[in-house]
Amino acid sequence: MIGDMATVFVSGATGFIASHLVEQLLDAGHRVRGSVRSLKDPAKVAHLRALAGADDRLELVEADLLAPDAFGGRLDGCDVVMHTASPYRLDVRDPQRDLVDPAVQGTRAMLEAACATPGIRRVVLTSSIAAITDQPDRGRVYDETDWNTTSSLQRNPYYYSKTLAERAAWQFVEERRPAWDLVVINPSVVIGPSMTSALNTSNGIIAALLNGTYPVIFDLTWAMVDVRDVAAAHVRAMETAAAAGRYVCSADSIPARRVVTLLRENGYDAYRLPSIGFDNPVGTWLAKLASWTQPKGIGQYLRTHLGAPLRFDNTKIRRELGLEFRPIESTILETAADLERWGHLRGRRGGTSDPLR
Ligand code: NDP
Numbered sequence: 001m002i003g004d005m006a007t008v009f010v011s012g013a014t015g016f017i018a019s020h021l022v023e024q025l026l027d028a029g030h031r032v033r034g035s036v037r038s039l040k041d042p043a044k045v046a047h048l049r050a051l052a053g054a055d056d057r058l059e060l061v062e063a064d065l066l067a068p069d070a071f072g073g074r075l076d077g078c079d080v081v082m083h084t085a086s087p088y089r090l091d092v093r094d095p096q097r098d099l100v101d102p103a104v105q106g107t108r109a110m111l112e113a114a115c116a117t118p119g120i121r122r123v124v125l126t127s128s129i130a131a132i133t134d135q136p137d138r139g140r141v142y143d144e145t146d147w148n149t150t151s152s153l154q155r156n157p158y159y160y161s162k163t164l165a166e167r168a169a170w171q172f173v174e175e176r177r178p179a180w181d182l183v184v185i186n187p188s189v190v191i192g193p194s195m196t197s198a199l200n201t202s203n204g205i206i207a208a209l210l211n212g213t214y215p216v217i218f219d220l221t222w223a224m225v226d227v228r229d230v231a232a233a234h235v236r237a238m239e240t241a242a243a244a245g246r247y248v249c250s251a252d253s254i255p256a257r258r259v260v261t262l263l264r265e266n267g268y269d270a271y272r273l274p275s276i277g278f279d280n281p282v283g284t285w286l287a288k289l290a291s292w293t294q295p296k297g298i299g300q301y302l303r304t305h306l307g308a309p310l311r312f313d314n315t316k317i318r319r320e321l322g323l324e325f326r327p328i329e330s331t332i333l334e335t336a337a338d339l340e341r342w343g344h345l346r347g348r349r350g351g352t353s354d355p356l357r
Contacts (some may be wrong), residue, residue: 135308
């Protein structure tokens with residue numbers, strides 16, 4: 001057990017997931033050194049500095065994933081590394097430069113720095129279900145033994161970046177046999193309350209449903225998990241001595257139609273939720289055709305996921321790390337309330353914030 005009062009390095013500390021992770025680590029009594037791309041904007045780190053325990057036990061340093069030796073010297077005195085930083089966007093101009101390079105170079109730089117730092121006992125890497133599959137087989141339940149072998153720079157490049165980064169990490173461990181061990185967390189779509197006003201790509205799915213971005217109900221089934229559970233998974237991966245290998249971190253899978261109904265029945269019916277059902281074979285065929293008019297990354301995602309429910313077996317993380325997941329329907333409703341609180345919802349019919357009025 002790497003337990004009491006560890007000093008934990010968290011890369012990408014201002015991120016959606018990492019902000020909750022920093023909070024949970026401080027709450028558990030650990031010391032945290034968080035890296036951010038730049039410390040120039042105090043507003044971007046204000047929520048971290050305001051956390052309970054931050055005055056005494058939180059230190060922030062700068063590190064850019066693309067800088068040579070990005071984390072060199074930054075880990076001195078740390079016991080554990082949590083590498084969460086990686087660009088998370090489906091649509092980019094240059095997939096190699098904007099996704100793959102920071103994901104892979106950043107991971108390698110972190111592992112090199114961990115090797116050069118005596119005292120590091122464990123590295124916890126935030127991978128993704130993107131490294132497991134980018135085109136679900138209907139009816140198949142995926143687990144830690146599955147690897148994404150189909151993504152490329154041209155096809156679902158975010159998925160490709162996560163697959164290459166996780167592969168690079170396991171290869172590094174195989175070749176270098178470091179003094180620390182590697183544990184990998186593979187979350188599904190992460191939603192939940194945000195500690196900042198930034199709209200994360202994954203919470204953006206719920207915002208898009210409420211804002212009328214989706215004209216119809218697609219035959220999409222999302223595997224989802226609460227951001228607080230993902231943070232807890234990282235903490236448990238550190239604290240559980242026997243933790244090993246990859247851990248699928250997904251609470252449940254939920255069809256788009258169920259998400260829409262849930263929101264409609266719980267006070268969000270005044271927003272622009274889709275009502276026309278395209279969740280049938282003809283609708284899927286039409287939606288795949290229309291996907292070619294979408295930005296490249298979004299279109300690829302739709303073509304590989306429409307009509308193909310994505311399901312995961314989360315037995316390993318529950319059994320080995322003792323993680324219990326919040327019910328995803330409660331998290332969806334909390335996410336909607338949080339989006340409203342941060343002003344991300346604009347599609348309320350008849351409301352003063354309705355841009356179409
Ligand atoms: P965020 O976009 O909120 O966080 C990403 C973090 O990575 C930010 O802190 C960002 O810093 C940092 N980052 C990106 N590029 C660089 C760079 N070149 N140099 C330094 N830092 C950089 O996303 P999430 O919190 O959702 O994602 C965190 C991790 O979880 C990622 O590895 C992502 O792939 C993974 N993940 C996320 C899922 C989700 O649904 N949200 C699902 C599965 C995995 P900055 O703020 O400066 O841009």
